[in-house]
Amino acid sequence: MKINSYRVPLASLALLCLFSACSDDDSDPVIPEKQEPEAKYIGQAVGNFTAEEWYPGGALGTTQNTSSNCYEDNTPAVDDQGLSDLFNQGDLMASAKYTLNTEPYKGWGPIASRRSCEYCHSGGYAHGHSRSDMDPVKGNGYIVSVYYPDAPGSNNGTPVDQLTTFTMLQAVEPFLPPLDPTKIKITWHDVTAMPSGLPMKFPDGEAFRLRYPSVEIPQSAFNTNPKPSNYAVRLIASCNFQGLGLIDAISNEDLEAQYKAEGKFVQLNPELWDNAAKRLKADAYASDYFGNKFIKRFNYDLLDGCLENDVALWDELNVLRSDIKHICSTEAWAKAMSENSAVIDYIQRNGKSPFSDVHPYYNDGTREGIKKAVAYLLSPGDHVNLYNNPYFNFKPEMTDDAYHAFMVWHRGIAVPRARNLNDKAVQRGKELFTGALGCVNCHRASWTTGADNHGSSRILGSKQLPKYAKQKIYPYSDFIQHKLDMKNDIHGSWCRTTPLWGRGLSLINSGAEDRLHDARARNEVEAIMWHAYSKNSQAYRAAEKFYKLPKKDRDAVVKFIRSI
Numbered sequence: 001m002k003i004n005s006y007r008v009p010l011a012s013l014a015l016l017c018l019f020s021a022c023s024d025d026d027s028d029p030v031i032p033e034k035q036e037p038e039a040k041y042i043g044q045a046v047g048n049f050t051a052e053e054w055y056p057g058g059a060l061g062t063t064q065n066t067s068s069n070c071y072e073d074n075t076p077a078v079d080d081q082g083l084s085d086l087f088n089q090g091d092l093m094a095s096a097k098y099t100l101n102t103e104p105y106k107g108w109g110p111i112a113s114r115r116s117c118e119y120c121h122s123g124g125y126a127h128g129h130s131r132s133d134m135d136p137v138k139g140n141g142y143i144v145s146v147y148y149p150d151a152p153g154s155n156n157g158t159p160v161d162q163l164t165t166f167t168m169l170q171a172v173e174p175f176l177p178p179l180d181p182t183k184i185k186i187t188w189h190d191v192t193a194m195p196s197g198l199p200m201k202f203p204d205g206e207a208f209r210l211r212y213p214s215v216e217i218p219q220s221a222f223n224t225n226p227k228p229s230n231y232a233v234r235l236i237a238s239c240n241f242q243g244l245g246l247i248d249a250i251s252n253e254d255l256e257a258q259y260k261a262e263g264k265f266v267q268l269n270p271e272l273w274d275n276a277a278k279r280l281k282a283d284a285y286a287s288d289y290f291g292n293k294f295i296k297r298f299n300y301d302l303l304d305g306c307l308e309n310d311v312a313l314w315d316e317l318n319v320l321r322s323d324i325k326h327i328c329s330t331e332a333w334a335k336a337m338s339e340n341s342a343v344i345d346y347i348q349r350n351g352k353s354p355f356s357d358v359h360p361y362y363n364d365g366t367r368e369g370i371k372k373a374v375a376y377l378l379s380p381g382d383h384v385n386l387y388n389n390p391y392f393n394f395k396p397e398m399t400d401d402a403y404h405a406f407m408v409w410h411r412g413i414a415v416p417r418a419r420n421l422n423d424k425a426v427q428r429g430k431e432l433f434t435g436a437l438g439c440v441n442c443h444r445a446s447w448t449t450g451a452d453n454h455g456s457s458r459i460l461g462s463k464q465l466p467k468y469a470k471q472k473i474y475p476y477s478d479f480i481q482h483k484l485d486m487k488n489d490i491h492g493s494w495c496r497t498t499p500l501w502g503r504g505l506s507l508i509n510s511g512a513e514d515r516l517h518d519a520r521a522r523n524e525v526e527a528i529m530w531h532a533y534s535k536n537s538q539a540y541r542a543a544e545k546f547y548k549l550p551k552k553d554r555d556a557v558v559k560f561i562r563s564i
Contacts, residue, residue, distance in 0.1 A: 038422050047427035049418075056501040056564060057415030058449070058471030061246045066416050071124025071242055071502070071509040075414040077466040083408050087466075090409025093402060094118065094125070098317050100172065100357055107319035107397030109172035110378065111329060113143070114316060120238040123510020125413060127503070128237030130213075130512070130519035132188065134181040136169040141238030142518075143167040144184065144215060145491035149232040155493045160231055162224040162332040165303070166316045172357065174346035175378075176223035178333040183221035186235065187214050191487065196535045198544065204551050208529055212487045212520050224332035225339060234491040235518040239299060242502045243475060245411035247297055248307040249468040250479070251450030255295040256280060258444065258478050266538055269481045269494040272302065288455030289323075297479045300495050300517045306455030308465075312406045313398065321398040323458045326384040327377075338375035347374070360392035400459045411454075412466045415473075416502045420563045429560025432553055438542045442497045443476040476500035476564060485534035490517045504562030524558045 045051045055062040060080070063073035074087045094117040098108035113136065114120050120128060120141035128141025144167050147157040162178060169181040191210035194200065201207045215233040222228060262268065263278050272284040285293040286305035294305030304310070313319040315328045337343050347370050351362030361377060363369035373391040376384060386394040398406075420426050433439045452469040456462070481494035489495075495517050506513045514522055521527035532543030546557060 035423060038420055041422040042417070046422045047424070048430055049421040049427065052472055053474055053564075054418050054421060056418055056474040057243055057246055058468065058473050060466075060468050060471050061243060061415055061473060062417055063414035064417050066419055066505060068508045069124060070416040070505060071126055071240070071413075073414045073416075074409075074412045075245065075466060075468075077245075077468055078408070078412040081464065081466060083412065083464065083466055086405040086408040087412045088409075089402070089405040090407070090412075093313070093406050094409060098313070098319065104402065107313075108317050109170075110175050110318065110327065111168040111171045111177055111333070112317045113166045113168055113170070115170075116317070117313075120316075121241060123506075123512075125241035126506055126510035126512075127240040127514065128519055129510070130188075130237075130514045130522070132186050134167075134169060134184040134186065136181055142186075143236050143238075144179070144217065145234045145236055146217065146228065146231050147234075147491055148228075148230065154232070155234065155489045155491055157232065157491075159491075160228040162222055162226075162228050162330055164315065164328055164330060168329070168333075174343045174358070175337055176340070176343075178222065178224055178330065179217070180221045180223065183218055185216040187216070188212070189214060189487075191533075194529075194533050196532055196537075196540065196544075198529075198532055198547055202547060202551070202554070206551060208525055210520075210526055210529060210533070211522075213518055214488055223336055224330065225336040226332060234488065236300065236490070237514070237517060237519040240503070240506075241410070241413050243415040243473070243499065244298070244307055244413060245466050246415065246449060246468050246471065246473050247475065247479065247499070248411060248454050249449035249452040249471070250297065250447050252293070252295050254447060254450065255297065255479060259284075259480060262441075262478065262480060266482075269302075271494075272296070272481070289457045290455075292455050294455055297496075300490060301492060302481060302496055307411055308407060308455040308457050308460060310407070310410060312403055312410070319397050320386065320394060321403055321459070322396040322400055325386055326380050326382070327386070329378055329380045331379060331381065334375055334378035334380070337378055338371045343374065344370050360394065363391050403459050404463050407460060408465055416505055418474075418564050419504070420559070423559065423563070425556045425559050426563045428553065429556035429558070429563075432549070432557050433560055437545045437557070439539075440476075441542070442478050442480070442482055442539060443500060444478040444497075445476055446472055446474045448472050474501060474564065482538045483536070484531055484539060485536040486520075486530050487533065488518075500561055500564055504564070524561050525554070528557075 043051055043054050060077040061075045063070055065073050078084055078087045096105040097115045098105045100109055119138045122139040131140050134142055146163055147159045149157040168178050171177040188211050213235050215235050217233050219227050259273060259280055263273055267275055272281055274281055284295055286296055287293050288306050288308055296302040296305040298304040314324055318327050344367050347358045347361050350356050351358040361373045363373040377391055449468050449471045452467045477497045477499040481496050483493055515527040521530055528543055528546050531537055531539040
């Protein structure tokens, strides 16, 4: 991609001359330095960047594309390893709108979070956008975390058991969603002062703004039995998908070494790290189907250690596959639906025909028989086998081959090439980010992937997935959780350091550039200054140093972040 040389319009030149003539000195106006096109530098060492840094995902994980569709590109590894057709098939599965019974994109319901992956990860599987509602339409990537706070106003506490991890907001008639999205209220609040004491103007007078969301959910929004009470709510936006396979390829040994290096100087999440003994706990690992353990590295809350544990449309759309024998739901919801007279009426009236969508729940047609079928078939219990039971034997809706293709896609999404590394401002931004500011204490610049002996599932077994062994990559993340102590912070208080690679292309790919776990930051400056909201933030010192920089240097840091 070429960058146009700087040109000043004739009208602007005339104004510059006019003001120059009226001024007290006769010095010439300052014209910005002409910027050379980046094309002549791509793949070469330039300034304080190595040649490798043009390719954040390494040779096997980076796409040369930096245009408005680059977030959907496959990695070179996909092509090199003969997996292009499978990747394309998986890509269609991720973007297709699922239905009840239209092959091959079949199986949506009886409750679901969204209609497809792209509904949350809109704009090429990008980070979620900020919204003011929970309407489950394309482009709204919000879920809610509902929990019992351990103290008034606390971010910490036990999640309610009426909801699944990915909030189910839709249902197939006659069922009701566990949570009614129309009753959820999101309110955005402006910050007027930061507890850290830093004014909301930089020392040179330039102001910045911060805002945060609050979420209200009335008890009547829960279609469950029992309904929770005395709960609190926090908002979470969807993560972006670029480079997931590369993150999967980082070795346990290297991640453990990173924990040990940071654990000497800062408190880490005690659920995962023993801060006294300075070692990882058992809960820091997740196992694949075969019992192989991987240090958790995915999602804000570090749910998974291996990408192959992704349940591929089941936990969001309820698309059944052969190795999962029950739907994604909760017992409280299944109980409420089995006791709902309108649900029973509808099934009794419409379910006798084998062509009816509610026929599986009809059983013997009596109200008691329907209640039993609904309670069993909607249950998430391990005792449930939807493929062998007294009520109705379902069939897997996603074939094993389709699941393989989905995982090739999931592991095969590329990271875009870096941009503008020849720009002096970008080079200055890197110097500050990696040096004086100390941002790389958490946003670690580079890793080298291991042998990529990734995990697997029962379906995948030894089937081929894209592999990324021995690649030097530049995600700018330590994949460890830290505390920022923000207003209405993330549930659990600990949030994984977000990888920064490719995020500067968010606007042209998805139409938004919102950042942080709930999309509260509308740009990089707001995201950085949230790190300085409280002196209890583990990144306060780095953000305070950014705050004290002259504007030219602040802009350079932002330009660097947008370029990597």
